Amino acid sequence: MAERGRPIVFAYPGDIETPTGGYGYDRRIISGLRESGRQVDLLPLGDGFPFPEAGVLDEAVRRIETLPKGSRLVIDGLAYGAMGEVAARLAEGHDLIALVHHPLFLENGLPQETADRLRTSEKAALDRAQAIIVTSPATAAQVRDCFGSAEKKIHVVLPGTDRAAIEARPETDCPNLLAVGTIVPRKGYDLLFQALVELTDLPWRLDIVGDTTRDERCFQVLKTQLHANGLKDRVTFHGAVPPEALAGFYAKADIFVLASRYEGYGIAYTEALAHGLPVIGSGGGAVRETLPEGAAIYCGVEDVGRLKAALKQLLEDGQARNLFAEAARQAAEALPTWRDAARAFSAVLEDLS
Structure with missing residues (x-):
């Protein structure tokens, strides 16, 4: 050329x-x-x-x-x-x-x-x-x-946003949550854990994909928070992974959630939509502009109550997850x-x- x-x-x-x-x-x-x-x-x-x-x-x-x-x-x-x-x-x-x-x-x-x-x-x-x-x-x-x-x-x-091949997700009694983002205070993992600790009566597991070495103090604080609240066996940190491996995490997830305090855009949100995932997110104007109605629930910034309510809704209601997932697939086509x-x-x- x-x-x-x-x-x-x-x-x-x-x-x-x-x-x-x-x-x-x-x-x-x-x-x-x-x-x-x-x-x-x-x-x-x-x-x-x-x-x-x-x-x-x-x-x-x-x-x-x-x-x-x-x-x-x-x-x-x-x-x-x-x-x-x-x-x-x-x-x-x-x-x-x-x-x-x-x-x-x-x-x-x-x-x-x-x-x-x-x-x-x-x-x-x-x-x-x-x-x-x-x-x-x-x-x-x-x-x-x-x-x-x-x-x-x-x-x-x-x-x-890459268009992803989407396979039907089987019905599950224990929904798999996925969060993708570097382990730093801005990504709001502490807020996510605060919301999840009030939902331990529901079945769920959380995978976190993101570099754990960028802010060692933040990572240690989060691990302490998990231990103190009895969540350590439900949450797994996988560290940073290459793009080809990340696709596998999206494929096996049922719900994507990221409680960011701020994002300049939020590529992980659109990647989740492209994989047909219901999305729960926060992070200011850029995220609010990115998340489409019907496919995602926007929870403002540092609002643990709204975050908990959104998680509870999608964890309890499999039909709602399916409706959000279908809307996500449709919204991704316009990205x-x-x-x-x-x-x-x-x-x-x-x-x-």
Whole structure:
């Protein structure tokens, strides 16, 4: 296929193969752009972002500055937001495009001083970006309102969703719950456990798929919570798994639930819909926009009572689960594919030419 459009450099922190929604988005966009004939070169920026050691940040800046003048550079927001005033220097020689999955300063559990420092850094960096690509309308509004970014600079490119082969799920006397997300405070597993501890009179099991090493303290607190409430034999942490293994967890689940405090989009929710699962979720505007009525129950933010009620409804009523599952399958057909997402991303790049 002939190359089209200006080549781009995609700069990212850490390991791009990390099995999270954000890195998954990056990988699929890169793949889609390449499949469409666009040249995409990768530039690793090092570990530790958004709080890199000084030497790591210096090396990341050096790598960017050694690129040919005038390079078009897409930088994942996990790194870009930490670059602050350095972005002004980088913008003198390159076209900078920020890919913001969610504002870094809104991460749950940050000390106020740290959040304020990140907010200042993110604003300084975004002010120097030629364009800002976000993954949901809700995040677009946050970037505009929190950082004062111009509306014309902000472009929404929704994540894609793979169409899944769905097999009929057998009737069960013990519904299998599934949650997918890194073990960090923002994902609200403590809230989910609070709701489930009041439903121990009902049969259920919960599988949790997500990296348990990102926040060791959070993971230990959650394990202690399970032991203290007699839930340890009903809940299994499986750690991070590759995409091909994750499909198996969706296939054997009966209900998907994630009690996030905040999400920039929530790819796991749409993946669950694509696998024909009833969805229970929370996490602010982006999640509320994503969850379709009839296929999902939105529970607000940190509302354990609503979360418990939704779980109770779907655990007790197999017919309701079936109706939600059918609605999920229908709703998934309207979701953008990853090819759609790559085309939309490419269109933003073309508009900047």
